[in-house]
Amino acid sequence: MSLEEYKRGTAFPGIIGRTTDVSKPAWPQPVRAAPGAPNLVFIVLDDTGFGQLGCYGSPISTPHFDALAAGGLLYNNMHTTALCSPSRSCLITGRNHHANAMAGITEIATGYPGYNGNIPFENGFLSEMLLQHGYNTYMVGKWHLVPSEQESAAGPYDRWPLGRGFERFYGFLGGDTSQWYPDLVHDNHQVEPPATPEDGYHLTADLVDKAISFIAGAKQVAPDKPFFLNFCTGATHAPHHVPREWADRYRGRFDGGWDAYREYTFDRQRELGVVPPDARLSRRDPDVPEWAALSADARRLAARMMEVYAGFLTHTDHHIGRLLDFLDQIGELDNTLLMLVSDNGASPEGGVTGTTNELQFFNNAPEPIEDSLRAIDELGGPTTFNHYPWGWTWAGNTPFRRWKRETYRGGVSDPFLVHWPRGITAQGEIRTQYAHLIDVVPTVLDAFGLEPPDTIRGVSQSPLHGVGFAHTFDDSTAATRHHTQYFEMLGHRAIDHDGWRAVCPWPGPSFAEADRPFGTPITADDLGRLDADDWELYHVAEDFAETRDLAAERRDKLNEMIALWYVEAGRYDVLPIDGSGLQRLLAERPQITPAQTRYTLRPDTETLPAAVSPRVLNRPHSVTAEVEIPSGGAEGVLLCQGTNAGGWTFFVADGHLHYAHNYVRRTVHRVASTRTIPEGRHELRFEFEPTGAPDFGNGKGTPGTARLYIDRSPAGEADFPFITPVAFNPGGMTCGANPGSAVVPDYRPPFRFTGTLRTVVVDLSGELTTDAKSEMRMHMARQ
Template sequence: MSKQEFHGHIGRTYDESEEWWPEPTRAPEGAPNVLMVVLDDVGFGHLGCYGGLVDTPNIDRIADNGLRYNNFYTTALCSPTRSCLLTGRNHHSNGMAGITEISTGFPGYNGTIPHENGFLSEMLVEEGYNTHALGKWHLTPAQDMSAAGPYDQWPLGRGFERYYGFLGADSSQYYPNLVSGNEQVEPPATPEEGYHLSEDLADKAIEYIQDSKAVAPDKPFFSYFATGACHAPHHVPKEWADKYAGEFDMGWEEAREMILEQQKKMGIIPEETDLSPHNPDVPQWSLLSEDERRLYARMMEVFAGFLEHTDAQVGKILDFLEGIGELDNTLVMVVSDNGASAEGGPTGSVNENQFLNNVPEDLEENLEAMDELGSPEYYNHYPFGWAWAGDTPHQRWKRETHRGGVSDPLVVSWPDGIDARGEVRDQFVHAIDLVPTVLEAVGIDAPDEIKGYTQSPIEGASFAYSFDDPDTPEQHTTQYFEMFAYRAIYHDGWRAVNPWTFNEEITAEDLSATTLEESGWELYNLREDFSEAHDVASEHPEKVLELAQLWWTEAGKYDVLPLDGRGTQRFAATGRPSVSA
């Protein structure tokens, strides 16, 4: 408790003195619980309620009870997006240009979120909330993840009262490197005993809420539930994958057509939306061998089972909240952190680290593993053709700033606070907008100071205005994007995109005045071309120039510079702080 002005009276002795106790901090009356569900590597077209081919009845239930946003954007990568979701600031403002393991010695790239950029958990705990984090964190500087600490960038150091999960980028679902609070712990069971991390996280989320409500039933909670799914390894009990046997034999091109049709039928995308062109990196399904098609279809079956299994865990939490009478006054937000992942390469992998280290896959060996994919024996990932399909109707995927990398599902429900049911909203929303939206729903302002740190301004804008009015003009009208020098800018319905090859260094020579003004930029009018299927840069050179210059203005505001196209090379960057140095 901080020292406060004393309002009693202190005399020479107790009998002539008057006690005084400060009022305990309480959340505003009627303030909602907040459940933020963060999925991993789930694309715009994966969920059932977004036209996907995977059954997700529980997330669909949230959508039926609330809203789906079709113009929600992320940063194209996990740690950067998660920093936005929890602080309301842009990823470069958070020092999170990339994942923490590839930090470099520049303000926007150093992998350390400044305490001046407070977390939503820090804001809510000071307003009388219980705060819990479950699952993937990936926001601690790489050099601070050991038992030697420091712990100020672990979840308990950023406003969460309880934490159970893993600190890194991904995890085995059967043998996770678990942390409880600030302590490394062993999983409570083995795979042979039925252990699966997603189930464990859901049980722990329920336990934390139950503990809080048992003692203080009127105290609201903020639960940040970040599954390891559906990041590789795609680990799921066999029966969940077997449910989808034969469901993907048609291949990724036909899957895209099916998803597009369902999206239009649902009204999640405009009726006139065209499917973005065939990705030249993706082989045609019909040209694959029979063995390749059989293997790749099975890899997608495993992913589908993994996603549906994850949905079932979300359902357990929803059922619990409904059972204790808390669901109606819980603001539920379900998001993904980036587009579907292409990190399985063209062939998929039984160990995604092979692709990341440029180790060729052996088809015969992978065929031998096919029946055991999803088990503890393998660290499997599907081919990037399925990522392309999972991002339907958009082009490209995770790590790139075309819509396939940055357009994601956002499902919101709050029965006591949102009258709309099963509706779609098309206003532009970005990951930095969730924090101010939650603050508005709770009825509090962003604090000026947290733990002695003067707070930087929130950079997002609340989208609560859209809850009950589908026609209100969007309030977030300009947003830059950058990931590994792959750039984009949104402004008033237009998007300009400047692709850059992953792992290719970008130099000053690449950014001559001519390049800045004219070269490399694609242009899309999203009000007429939802899927970025038609590049109109040649028809509107003045708009290209306007948006290119606007990108540089925004980059200067938010610590985006210097541009760095290196990706995996940054893992070996020199000069990075080390706990043992």
């Protein structure tokens, strides 16, 4: 006899008697997908520009991405928000980023509805929607959709992936991480990488392995159950980490410089039909130096940085190819709707010269080119945290102007591929219809024959803002249904409407042409001047790359576009317009607990994320460990923060107590005890007393005296001429071990303390001194 089932919420259809022999059972019906329901895979690249994939004209080899384009559709008119977290919120909810409270990354959240960084539960995630239709849901890779102060073991967890409809998660919560020593979370808890770089470990390969294991594990039990995989690489965001052999494939390929790259890519784009035949290449960026004007050493260094980036992208393509091969092997690729996109244009966070260590950039401590050249063979490896120069950023967004964080097309127009052999007849075709990331959720629902839910877990849902473009899959001539789209990012504004585009840059069309620095607040007076004089107008239906400003000759059209921007701004919580950086970073935000000046840490607990770690820089502080040294002695880390890119560590080695401060990988300041630590129970203490003021402009934190104590008796002292001024990135703090890369080369990680470590207390006193401008640059670079 077959089981009788009934839908949840309906009456029990069986019979309930006094005993089971006169009763009839029935079962609540499990949530099952429709027979043959397709799978869904999002592949979200990070900081990958319009002109960086092979199928978009780039000289960089991306054969698996190119194969998706050849077997599916390439869209040349997809738009993002110009920044990471806001774009990802649009992709997963189908709502505009301000309506998602994601005006920027959560590190710069402010107390306005469009800016507070907490995505409303009324704006359901696609993962939550598909769960209601019997899908397995997997999130693998970068998240960055939770306020940074909520990333610790204290939670709350309701905005982590498992709180927003994903059944499994493996990846990192923040904006970036080392590809060699990543900060990893598995479901709702921290984990260490399964191997080391010496063993061949790399994050991209690990993420692909985990995605395959999630899918394979479920298919063993439920082979017909569809899945949604949101696969978000750390690539190609900085640090540009890749095995050397992948970078070496490009030896000499970029010696011609960024202008040559742009011209080659633009010619290929016209040849492939990625841009219209009448398209013109955008102007030369005034912030980018002439390649020929660089010294031979500067050209050699810049070329190598691009070789590393290209190898990183090709390496990423290779490992995503393994995921595609797996789907093909299990017979699921043809029935998988796969969409590949980047979250914004190529990134300018490497600065005008690029860097071997982003931490130097964040701390206003750029290294001389001589130092960079000494590390040229290490670029991409575990000892660097590298990023390329602005010239390659500009070239990576060919044919457009500008880059990430700005609402010119270089910031908001990105690669987008669609592949679904069972659902789309067309193959190898280009689609020119206008689209935005908010259109992806309604497109998926339309393609799968599903309706957006009225409620999710009892919460009434807001309407979707996007419109579907599934009707374009097999009709290249179909009209776009997305007619109007606003943009705003850090005060930089734009609006698209039926082939016209208006842009109001802030603080200017380029840094060289601005009369004020990036991150300057916009006052009411500024806004009046901007709206009167600074909007630009482009007829992008005929001027693909924004090369002819028609503002002066079509003021009537421009006024119409400006008015429309304000209509959209009012509708989607864009106001108040905020161009500031410093003020947003310093804005007081709700905390889980009141401010602390004393932290008690214990070994064998999770690493504290930087956002919730004690802030010890530029202030007097102490670190006190309660230990027990066994017979024969002990060694290991008591407390550390940061990585080999920069940080500090308090440890025991060779029977002595040590403290070492790694200043942006350039120098290490040390103090060691003058006597050994005897057996038994002891209090081991480090104190730092500032002796001067920090010099943020020259990249130096406060000088000070470092002192060691054993059982409150002085045991060592040294004067540090300066310390790290702003922050460590990565900046996690760990008690009892040094996971990942060693902060200093004095020991091999994880160098766990071998005695008994009871507690470590960090005590903060005095006024905290910070350089908020530099911290702002760091947070913006991490998204």
